[in-house]
Amino acid sequence: MGHARRVGGPGPHRRDGRSGALNEALDQARRGRADAMDRVLREAFAAVAGDIETGLALAAIGGYGRAQLSPHSDVDVVLVHADHLDPAEVDARAAALWSRLWEAKVPLDHSVRSLTEMEELAATDHRVAIGVVDARYVAGDAGAVVGMRSTVMAGWRREARSRLQTVRQDRDARLERSGQLAYEAVPDLKNSGGGLRDAVLLRAIAATWLVDVPAREVAQLTAELLDVRDLLHEVGGRRTDKLVPELVPDIAARLGLTPADLDVHARDVGRRLDHLTARAWRRLDDIARSPHRSVGSRGPIIEKVVPGVGVLDTEVVLTADAAPASDPELLFRAAAVAARRNLPINQASLDRMAREIRWPDEPMPASTHRWLVDLVSSGRRLVPVWLQLDFAGLIDPFLPEWAGIRLRGSSSPIHRFTVDRHSLEAAVNADELNREVDRPDLLAVAGLLHDIGKGARGAHSEVGEPMAVAIARRWGFDETDAVTIGWLVRRPLLLPTIATRRDIEDPLTASNVAEFIPDEAALDLLSALTACDARATSAAAWSDWRRSLVEGLVRKVRDHLRGTAVPASDYAGWPAHVPMPDLDREVVGEFILAVQPHHDGSLLTIAVPDRRGMLADLAGALTVAGLNIRSCRSVTVDHVAATLWEVTRSTVDATTLAERIRPVLEGRVDLAQRLAYRLERDEYEPRVNVLDALEQTATLLQVRTLDRRGLMWTVCHTIATLGLHIRSVHLSTYGDEARDVFYVTDDDNAALGDDAARALRQAVSDALA
Numbered sequence: 001m002g003h004a005r006r007v008g009g010p011g012p013h014r015r016d017g018r019s020g021a022l023n024e025a026l027d028q029a030r031r032g033r034a035d036a037m038d039r040v041l042r043e044a045f046a047a048v049a050g051d052i053e054t055g056l057a058l059a060a061i062g063g064y065g066r067a068q069l070s071p072h073s074d075v076d077v078v079l080v081h082a083d084h085l086d087p088a089e090v091d092a093r094a095a096a097l098w099s100r101l102w103e104a105k106v107p108l109d110h111s112v113r114s115l116t117e118m119e120e121l122a123a124t125d126h127r128v129a130i131g132v133v134d135a136r137y138v139a140g141d142a143g144a145v146v147g148m149r150s151t152v153m154a155g156w157r158r159e160a161r162s163r164l165q166t167v168r169q170d171r172d173a174r175l176e177r178s179g180q181l182a183y184e185a186v187p188d189l190k191n192s193g194g195g196l197r198d199a200v201l202l203r204a205i206a207a208t209w210l211v212d213v214p215a216r217e218v219a220q221l222t223a224e225l226l227d228v229r230d231l232l233h234e235v236g237g238r239r240t241d242k243l244v245p246e247l248v249p250d251i252a253a254r255l256g257l258t259p260a261d262l263d264v265h266a267r268d269v270g271r272r273l274d275h276l277t278a279r280a281w282r283r284l285d286d287i288a289r290s291p292h293r294s295v296g297s298r299g300p301i302i303e304k305v306v307p308g309v310g311v312l313d314t315e316v317v318l319t320a321d322a323a324p325a326s327d328p329e330l331l332f333r334a335a336a337v338a339a340r341r342n343l344p345i346n347q348a349s350l351d352r353m354a355r356e357i358r359w360p361d362e363p364m365p366a367s368t369h370r371w372l373v374d375l376v377s378s379g380r381r382l383v384p385v386w387l388q389l390d391f392a393g394l395i396d397p398f399l400p401e402w403a404g405i406r407l408r409g410s411s412s413p414i415h416r417f418t419v420d421r422h423s424l425e426a427a428v429n430a431d432e433l434n435r436e437v438d439r440p441d442l443l444a445v446a447g448l449l450h451d452i453g454k455g456a457r458g459a460h461s462e463v464g465e466p467m468a469v470a471i472a473r474r475w476g477f478d479e480t481d482a483v484t485i486g487w488l489v490r491r492p493l494l495l496p497t498i499a500t501r502r503d504i505e506d507p508l509t510a511s512n513v514a515e516f517i518p519d520e521a522a523l524d525l526l527s528a529l530t531a532c533d534a535r536a537t538s539a540a541a542w543s544d545w546r547r548s549l550v551e552g553l554v555r556k557v558r559d560h561l562r563g564t565a566v567p568a569s570d571y572a573g574w575p576a577h578v579p580m581p582d583l584d585r586e587v588v589g590e591f592i593l594a595v596q597p598h599h600d601g602s603l604l605t606i607a608v609p610d611r612r613g614m615l616a617d618l619a620g621a622l623t624v625a626g627l628n629i630r631s632c633r634s635v636t637v638d639h640v641a642a643t644l645w646e647v648t649r650s651t652v653d654a655t656t657l658a659e660r661i662r663p664v665l666e667g668r669v670d671l672a673q674r675l676a677y678r679l680e681r682d683e684y685e686p687r688v689n690v691l692d693a694l695e696q697t698a699t700l701l702q703v704r705t706l707d708r709r710g711l712m713w714t715v716c717h718t719i720a721t722l723g724l725h726i727r728s729v730h731l732s733t734y735g736d737e738a739r740d741v742f743y744v745t746d747d748d749n750a751a752l753g754d755d756a757a758r759a760l761r762q763a764v765s766d767a768l769a
Contacts, residue, residue: 022255026227034060034067037075038138040104045139048096055082056090057140058097059148062109063196065134068222070230072239074109076131077138080148083114107239115148122152126167129156130204153207160208164284171201171277181270183421185410189229190241194270196225198277211283218276224269228262231255245409260408267407267418275391282315282344289313305341309334317346324356331357331394332371338385339378345385350392359397369476372398377444379431383424390420398475401467404455414734416538419454425536426450426529433528438521442481445472446488446525447532453489465490484522488529491516495530499549500732501702501741503633505575507568508696510556520561527554544599545630545646568697574635578603580642591665595654601630602652603644608665610641615726616716618643620671621664623713625657633728671717675710686768690757691741698727698743699752701760705768707738718767719744722760724752 038060045058062076063069079097081090094112101108113121122129132152137145156163174191178184181192190196199222206213231251232240243266252262302310308322308330316338324330331353338345364372375382389395395402405419415422426447434440449471453464468489472482494516502509517523530550534542559565574580592607604622608614615634622629622645630646663669686705703715712729719726719742727743744760746752752760 023223023227026230027223030069030226030230031067033069033071034064037064037069037106040106041075041077041101042139044097044100044104047100048093049140050093052085052089052093054141055085055144056093057081057142057144058138059145060136060138061131061134065131065136067136068226070226070239071233072107072237073233074107074239076109077111078118078135079110079112080118080144081112081114082141082144083116085114087114115144115151118148119151119155123155123159126163126170128152129163130167130200132156133204133207134200156204157208160210161284161288164205164208167201167204168281171198179416180274182267182274182407183418185413185415185417186245187243187267187270188241189225189232189243189266189270192270194272194274194277195241196222196229198273199225202273202276202280205280205284210287211280213280214276218273221269221273221276225266225273227255228266263409264407267409271391271407278344279347286313305337306333309337311337311341311343312346314343315346316341316343316349318349318352324353325358328357328359329365329368329371331389331398332368332375335385335389336371336374336378338388339375339381342381345388350388350394354393357394357397363474364476366476372475373441373445376427376448377431377434377441380428382428386424399471401452401455401471405451408454412537412734413736414538414541417536419451422536423448423451426532429532429535430528433531436528437524439481439484439525442484442488443525443528443532445475445477446485446492446529447536449485450489450492450529450533461490461493484525487522488525491526492529492533495526495550495553496534496546499553500546501730501739502700503728503730503743504549504553504556505571505633506697507556507560507566507571510553510560510565511568512696513553513557514560517557517561520558523554523557523561527551545601545648548599571697574633574642574644578605578644580635591658591661593654593658593661595652595657597650598646601646601648601650603646604652604657606643606645606661608641608643610636610639612723613717613720614641615643616713616720617664617671618645618661619716619729620675620710620713621661621669622647622657623709624664624669624671624674625660627652627657629712629729629731631728631730634726671713675713686765688761688765688768690761696751698745698750699757699760701742701744701764703738703740703742703764703768705738707733707736711738711768712740714767715740715742715764718764719760722763723747724756724760725749 041058049056057080059065059078059080060076061078063073064075064077069075079090079094090112094110098108098110118128118132122132129152132149133156135145135149171193174197175193178188178191178195179193181187181189181194184192188195199218202213202218205211206215228243228251229241231254232243232247235247235250235254236244243263248259248262252259255262257265300312302312302317302319304310304319308319308327310317310319316334318324318330318334322330334345334349334353337343375385378385386395390402390406402420405423408419410417410419410422417425427444430440430444430447433443437443446468449464449468451460451464452467452471453460453462456463456467465486469482469486472485473479477485494513498504498509498513504510517526527550531542531547534546534550556565592605594605596603596605606618608618615632619629619632628648630648632643632645634641634643636642664671686703688704689702691700691702701715701719703711705711712731716726716729725745725747727745727749729743730741732739744752746756
């Protein structure tokens, strides 16, 4: 077996951000805010209670009830009264109380309820019942608060088994909206799975007395999340639960952490709370399950599925003959069965495998390889099983590179998930495209590993390629397959980058891409991986427009590989699938405008008399008209310019747009004044480069800067003042950054010489700076 790597003991990979005096100070500050608010409320209550000495009380609920007030939290209170008190009198005292507190600028969230009303409301609304779990006496008759808690909690425990199903459905709906704290790009410390609302939920589950909940661990994790939220409020200066990236550095500095460590710490706390919540649900499911099950002379009868693995009570378990210490493949058999059956793995079985499994350094044997590929190719059911294994410490021994991307936030604002969860989603998407490729196993593994390089220094695709090759060899792929997986990991962005930033109608574009593609099978894999990656990123990353561009490029590359591509010499600069406007009609002093739907936007065809600066003027006119431009191209025939514009708006009225364009073309609009480009952030320096290309018929100028109104007009106007021509423009936006490419030619419709290209780059840089 050779030297073995031992699986680390069970439990997550945790970085504890709480450190001594600072965290104790944050705890005390929360309690101090609650104590100070108690004094304010008691004074106000005493001033309005008058002669009502019994049956009327003020109770704190929510975070205030738990004495966990963050700097900008609401103060949640309920004025509770005995049934015998006159409701009109109580309402009058309540109005006076709220008025006093508003004058004191207390951020109230308040209600007035009789004891019977509280009981009835809590019986129908689980959120009210859960709120009462943390109700705390503040002022008035303490007996009223005790009576409210006792009555509501008795009902909560009595009906807990049925009501918790509604609570679970409510939580599932919340997670659909807010995701999981551990994996969302911008985690919600309160509402995401594993957030503060789950901590409250665990307290409510514990209050049912049905299952045990580790109260001390929940309290510790809650305090760690509250520390981050308190500082989030202080740094942001307002109430918020979203851990937005721009505030992370200041929060991290106050906790003595790096921004990356703070991000991972908060996510790990959320992962732990989410795990405790899932474990509580499983225990509740055990209670709800029918007690009638097959029992033999030696105990419950396990359904044996594969060697060493069975199913018992809707969980995957190790059977009596399982031997993890000598059979590391057991992990993949158990995980694959769990994915096939869509069942969790029993916690005791996970703990045993984590203690006993040893991993040999040699490549996986064929049978182990097959089980691993079966797991990675299991589609949507892969995610919960993989996350279970990861939490138990069972991923790193066979994939130590995963530690580098675990819970790692993405630097790109377009990403929805952390890098590890994004990678899982890409593997999930591969299952839906397995019929599009000859080797779906290579696609699934490449999807899982395509961002593995983000855990190391350097360009992630470059460093990821050798990492992926080494992993594939270790997992039992032969050398050819390992190299193919590495090739895919090196190039997941090739197609979308070229498709969105180059002229895909130019045959040279497909020809240049084909230089990197060995054959059609590789093209199919790369195309499918592109879709898997983009769909795992966000809806914006795989919009109809982006998808159509990528698919169009793939078709043209395929034609080139087959030898059926249109020769570059036949390219006229206009896409064959779009009708050319009728340029025989008189357009001097006038223009032709046609509008048609195009994917999720519109396609505008505009023909005008050609002149220097015409494209810049049209770009300015469309910008003034409120349209966002994706791309444009221009072809001149007999002094008439036919231009084609892709815009993001799906409904464009041609008559209205024509009235906006006409005054610009007639020189009645000062575009320089309307669209003058100014840097919005002094520290953001635009980057302008002439791109290297294998072969091009134009000079490609790339502009990367903050996206803003008038950017395209500024660049086009600058190019026109140099006496140069623009054949096409291709615009892409990532977050607030524009990444635009301009195809620039000279009077002979050819690429610029080196000196002219340098002058162009400098002129555009000066115009943007």
